Amino acid sequence: MNNPQLNQHGELQHLLSTEGLPVRIVRDILDRAATFLGEGHAEINKVPLLHGKSVFNIFFENSTRTRTTFEIAAKKLSADVVNLNIGSSSTSKGETLLDTVDNLCAMHADMFVVRHATSGAAHLIARHVAPGIHVINAGDGRHAHPTQALLDMYTIRHYKQEFHNLTVAIVGDVLHSRVARSQIHALTTLGVPEVRVIAPKTLLPSMVEKLGVRVFHSMEEGLKGVDVVMMLRLQNERMQGALLPSAQEYFKYYGLTRERLALAKPAAIVMHPGPMNRGVEIDSSVADGAQSVILPQVTFGIAIRMAVMSLLAGTST
Amino acid sequence: MNNPQLNQHGELQHLLSTEGLPVRIVRDILDRAATFLGEGHAEINKVPLLHGKSVFNIFFENSTRTRTTFEIAAKKLSADVVNLNIGSSSTSKGETLLDTVDNLCAMHADMFVVRHATSGAAHLIARHVAPGIHVINAGDGRHAHPTQALLDMYTIRHYKQEFHNLTVAIVGDVLHSRVARSQIHALTTLGVPEVRVIAPKTLLPSMVEKLGVRVFHSMEEGLKGVDVVMMLRLQNERMQGALLPSAQEYFKYYGLTRERLALAKPAAIVMHPGPMNRGVEIDSSVADGAQSVILPQVTFGIAIRMAVMSLLAGTST
Amino acid sequence: MNNPQLNQHGELQHLLSTEGLPVRIVRDILDRAATFLGEGHAEINKVPLLHGKSVFNIFFENSTRTRTTFEIAAKKLSADVVNLNIGSSSTSKGETLLDTVDNLCAMHADMFVVRHATSGAAHLIARHVAPGIHVINAGDGRHAHPTQALLDMYTIRHYKQEFHNLTVAIVGDVLHSRVARSQIHALTTLGVPEVRVIAPKTLLPSMVEKLGVRVFHSMEEGLKGVDVVMMLRLQNERMQGALLPSAQEYFKYYGLTRERLALAKPAAIVMHPGPMNRGVEIDSSVADGAQSVILPQVTFGIAIRMAVMSLLAGTST
Numbered sequence: 001m002n003n004p005q006l007n008q009h010g011e012l013q014h015l016l017s018t019e020g021l022p023v024r025i026v027r028d029i030l031d032r033a034a035t036f037l038g039e040g041h042a043e044i045n046k047v048p049l050l051h052g053k054s055v056f057n058i059f060f061e062n063s064t065r066t067r068t069t070f071e072i073a074a075k076k077l078s079a080d081v082v083n084l085n086i087g088s089s090s091t092s093k094g095e096t097l098l099d100t101v102d103n104l105c106a107m108h109a110d111m112f113v114v115r116h117a118t119s120g121a122a123h124l125i126a127r128h129v130a131p132g133i134h135v136i137n138a139g140d141g142r143h144a145h146p147t148q149a150l151l152d153m154y155t156i157r158h159y160k161q162e163f164h165n166l167t168v169a170i171v172g173d174v175l176h177s178r179v180a181r182s183q184i185h186a187l188t189t190l191g192v193p194e195v196r197v198i199a200p201k202t203l204l205p206s207m208v209e210k211l212g213v214r215v216f217h218s219m220e221e222g223l224k225g226v227d228v229v230m231m232l233r234l235q236n237e238r239m240q241g242a243l244l245p246s247a248q249e250y251f252k253y254y255g256l257t258r259e260r261l262a263l264a265k266p267a268a269i270v271m272h273p274g275p276m277n278r279g280v281e282i283d284s285s286v287a288d289g290a291q292s293v294i295l296p297q298v299t300f301g302i303a304i305r306m307a308v309m310s311l312l313a314g315t316s317t
Numbered sequence: 318m319n320n321p322q323l324n325q326h327g328e329l330q331h332l333l334s335t336e337g338l339p340v341r342i343v344r345d346i347l348d349r350a351a352t353f354l355g356e357g358h359a360e361i362n363k364v365p366l367l368h369g370k371s372v373f374n375i376f377f378e379n380s381t382r383t384r385t386t387f388e389i390a391a392k393k394l395s396a397d398v399v400n401l402n403i404g405s406s407s408t409s410k411g412e413t414l415l416d417t418v419d420n421l422c423a424m425h426a427d428m429f430v431v432r433h434a435t436s437g438a439a440h441l442i443a444r445h446v447a448p449g450i451h452v453i454n455a456g457d458g459r460h461a462h463p464t465q466a467l468l469d470m471y472t473i474r475h476y477k478q479e480f481h482n483l484t485v486a487i488v489g490d491v492l493h494s495r496v497a498r499s500q501i502h503a504l505t506t507l508g509v510p511e512v513r514v515i516a517p518k519t520l521l522p523s524m525v526e527k528l529g530v531r532v533f534h535s536m537e538e539g540l541k542g543v544d545v546v547m548m549l550r551l552q553n554e555r556m557q558g559a560l561l562p563s564a565q566e567y568f569k570y571y572g573l574t575r576e577r578l579a580l581a582k583p584a585a586i587v588m589h590p591g592p593m594n595r596g597v598e599i600d601s602s603v604a605d606g607a608q609s610v611i612l613p614q615v616t617f618g619i620a621i622r623m624a625v626m627s628l629l630a631g632t633s634t
Numbered sequence: 635m636n637n638p639q640l641n642q643h644g645e646l647q648h649l650l651s652t653e654g655l656p657v658r659i660v661r662d663i664l665d666r667a668a669t670f671l672g673e674g675h676a677e678i679n680k681v682p683l684l685h686g687k688s689v690f691n692i693f694f695e696n697s698t699r700t701r702t703t704f705e706i707a708a709k710k711l712s713a714d715v716v717n718l719n720i721g722s723s724s725t726s727k728g729e730t731l732l733d734t735v736d737n738l739c740a741m742h743a744d745m746f747v748v749r750h751a752t753s754g755a756a757h758l759i760a761r762h763v764a765p766g767i768h769v770i771n772a773g774d775g776r777h778a779h780p781t782q783a784l785l786d787m788y789t790i791r792h793y794k795q796e797f798h799n800l801t802v803a804i805v806g807d808v809l810h811s812r813v814a815r816s817q818i819h820a821l822t823t824l825g826v827p828e829v830r831v832i833a834p835k836t837l838l839p840s841m842v843e844k845l846g847v848r849v850f851h852s853m854e855e856g857l858k859g860v861d862v863v864m865m866l867r868l869q870n871e872r873m874q875g876a877l878l879p880s881a882q883e884y885f886k887y888y889g890l891t892r893e894r895l896a897l898a899k900p901a902a903i904v905m906h907p908g909p910m911n912r913g914v915e916i917d918s919s920v921a922d923g924a925q926s927v928i929l930p931q932v933t934f935g936i937a938i939r940m941a942v943m944s945l946l947a948g949t950s951t
Contacts, residue, residue, distance in 0.1 A: 298740035
């Protein structure tokens, strides 16, 4: 099967998933992102790489945070940005998703940033658009959220330099998390020898081991000796659901506390994609502690999105 | 009576309606739009014609699609664009429409793009603003939607070159359609010798013939030998209303199918202002077929809006 | 106590309140605003002072009007503007206010424009952000709305030249008004010898005299001989409340009519922060009359916001 993300020359045509993304492209994105961050990351300079290009943020699912990071990244590249909250728009008038996309293409969009509640929506759009148009998946259902995973990889490389000697634990609701799926694929692509998932059975996909991870149901076991702790956000709707007794109960067994973090390597870093539920999946003392790199992740996220957009804009058609 | 769209020198001061719009101005807009579209319409280049100008999209009625086309057109002209969804704003605080407009004028708006559910709203605003400010009607009640009609004229000219030898049919809910009104005025202004409307009696204004059109109640009769088929969107609220038995019933009698389209000239083109109700007013095989020019309409719409804005910006005050 | 608005060099670091704002800074802002307004205020030119900077409008409370003025001001300074309506965003996902702010800081925001229903919210954010980031209070609870007060001062200076010889009356719901508080502090800072408040007892804070104002409960008494009448907006929710019998009753005793305005000096000007409730706090004949400077206030508001933003952007860190 063709890789739908690459063109015939093996260049990145769309960013849909970290699954099947060649390691050379992952490394290219990380290197490119570094060029946008000045010394000490104090400043991201505006550059004219996308001047005259139109980037459409089409969000069928609301996410101010993710939309904002893409908007800033596009504006730092001097693109024109159009925000479309499609939930309240044409599809509510009965227009099909692909009719909406066709119309936006006809408006000479250069790039789509797509968030959709349905897995595969970004792929569907990518297959549908004309060759000159690029699609970035900003989260589709439970499937993938590749820019989040790439900024996580950037963060790990920034603090740990290498991937081949790391033990990384992903903690929490893997079952419903597109972030976790994209992280696992990115980590294995970059050669991380041991990727662990730590979660109760009810929050793990069946046969999760097939993704190449070690499964732990105990924080005390799973955190032992890890270099990187990647927390997942517990969605509010899970907390009242049948899968979990309560937020308090979850924190008791799977919340990241200082005591549990002490089981990891002394130089271990703590990551979280945000927004955090303090006191549910993570204790405030850890979230704000010396090992937390949660805010640098956000900064790196702007640079990663600039890198992906500028890479796509340079892809021949 | 003065034409409220023209200044004392006969230049376009506001674009409110295609009714009474001089043919020289219509042709100027079409010619100007052509300059923004490159070879093959693959690209619309960003130009600095409105640099430093502020365009306000004030939408009292929600329409992401139309608002987006104006936003893109303004940004391609390098204007600053401010989107105002007034439904949820000052008018809900009890401020009058004209107070809102006065305030926006005082913010040094250069151009207003106005959509309002009430016929005549754009005229009211145009009469009220200071001489240096331009108003574009982006749809007012059942009255007018002139940029839609102008992009339709551009489309017809693009595919048919001339107007003086055409038979054009407008099909559907003419009664509630500002698009149809604007199309009829534009077509007759440009010298189309035969404009037909095809609709059930319940969806036609009384005395529609006074607009200079031939009335048909049968698709089979009305489509015979036409060069251009302009479909109208059937508003969802009509489908459950007293005027129509059901969407299925409507499609049975007035849906554009391949069989019916075959009654038109072989080179006839099919247009639709979008968003389409597939299977209600138009069959998918026609919408996506070789005679459909529905997506080019969207592209031409950006160029037409750029043309109107740049023409207005150059009008002396 | 340190003034939280100033840095160690006494420069403006944040604009949070007119209370405690040094008179030299107030005058600097007024002078700077004048430079953005051309002859006759017909034009505000776009300048590159904030090119490459990101301004975040973070509105926890909806206000299209105020948000729009800041958006226009920032765009006239060539900044990139990101609008965040936080009510519908992360905080609804359970994220704390300061987590939201931390995240936006990590996105390399240069400036925050904050509106919040809670008094002190902008101060809280200002204390929290890194040194290079500036906060502008666009209204916090009943506490302060400094840019409104500064544009009012600009308006007074424009029409009256001096402050030291004026009698100014503030009329209406002082109790719930952040605008009134900020106006009183600005007027006394600029040396206005007599500031009056005119309101029923139920709409005055207890011990309002401590702010340095003279209290009147009668329009006829309070308006006598004043140079400036500053009307306050009566919030809709007050009109049905226990504090007021009805809007009609309010207008009868406290509405600004031509008859009452005749008690002021012949050259007195009438101001209102908008949006107006015509027929409640102000009669239309006054609002649209020769003494009204309500629309110039709006124009000056753009220039004042440009002045504040450009001043902050130039502050050393």
